[in-house]
Amino acid sequence: MWLAIVVWVVLSALVSWLAHRQGRNPGYWLAISLVLTPLLGGVLLMMARPPAPQGDTNYTITHDMEMTHAKCPHCAEYVRPELTRCPYCQGKLEPNTALIAERQAEKLAEEQGLAAQLRLNRLISVGVVVGIAVLIGVLLTLR
Ligand SMILES: [Zn+2]
Known part of the structure; x- marks a missing residue:
């Protein structure tokens, strides 16, 4: 017993x-x-289900903005890299193709890493x- x-x-x-x-x-x-x-x-x-990653949310958001967004040359706001017109100041933007590709590669790598961790x-x-x-x-x- x-x-x-x-x-x-x-x-x-x-x-x-x-x-x-x-x-x-x-x-x-x-x-x-x-x-x-x-x-x-x-x-x-x-x-x-796997728990949401912990950490400082504010830090993560700022970090993500710098990593995944382009800075508008007219008003210095962070905008999505695929946009051709700034949603804040309506200034014309060049789509940042390098950043778009980088972001997609990062997203893919992150998903694969999470899947591997989940399998383990x-x-x-x-x-x-x-x-x-x-x-x-x-x-x-x-x-
Ligand atoms: Zn702008």
């Missing part, structure tokens, strides 16, 4: 650690695993769930 409780808590802590690794609230996932069994916690964690997280989660199932099976056999 004590062994089952110890394994339960250890597996819940494992699910919590996995959640923390994915940028989620570990306390929340620890509670889920303790109440609903670590197996269900692991399955839920595997099915949950899924793989780890599947491994943990299979491990938990095996451990529970072993525990039931030992009893």
Whole structure:
């Protein structure tokens, strides 16, 4: 009986650690695993959508504007690089094709990186769930 409780808590802590690794609230996932069994916690964690990236939103926006937008030569406002007319001062703009291509390449690279990270997280989660199932099976056999 004590062994089952110890394994339960250890597996819940494992699910919590996995959640923390994915940028989620570990306390929340620890509670889920303790109440609903670590197996269900692991399955839920595997099915949950990836969390939004954290960080200073203002910094990210400014950073994105500089990286992805062209500066209007007439009024110095940031505008989308594909525009031919500034929406702020109506001045004529040259579409910045280099910036457009760069932005598309960056977006593609980012999507591929996220997909790879998601695949890795899924793989780890599947491994943990299979491990938990095996451990529970072993525990039931030992009893
Ligand atoms: Zn302008």
